[in-house]
Amino acid sequence: MSIRIASSCNHCNSFSESHMCKTHDLKVSEEYTCDQFSILQQLNKSMHCKSCQRMNRADCEHPDLAADGMLCASWAPKVS
Template identity: 85%
Template sequence: MSIRIASSCNHCNSFTEANLCKTHELKVSEEYTCDQFSILQQLDKSMHCNSCQRHHRPDCAHPDLAADGMLCASWAPKV
């Protein structure tokens, strides 16, 4: 069994706001994964340096590149 974060329902075209899968016609959660996953072709613009808990901290993955408004794959939400 493989663990796939990017293949979760909340990144899929078939996931609806009512937590329904249009492909399987089932109620699902954001953590579910499947082999018929169809990725959303968009970036989440809220995941930028200003909203990251690691911005300006030693554990930032890219301290030399980090800038206000920059999107990052190592982003972590502020708690």
């Protein structure tokens, strides 16, 4: 299985609000990935700078613009 940030569960059509994968009928988290990923065709407002692991780091692509609530194509989930 390939690991890709863009193919994580919370970008997938099969990910439900109860953190269940509708494809695999399995409890998952936002960090999981799989090869049956089907991209969600809408913006997820929870994927903003404050929830991004890159905020305030050297690898943030927009350090001068980063702010709570800003959406970005380079967003990466914070991992506990």
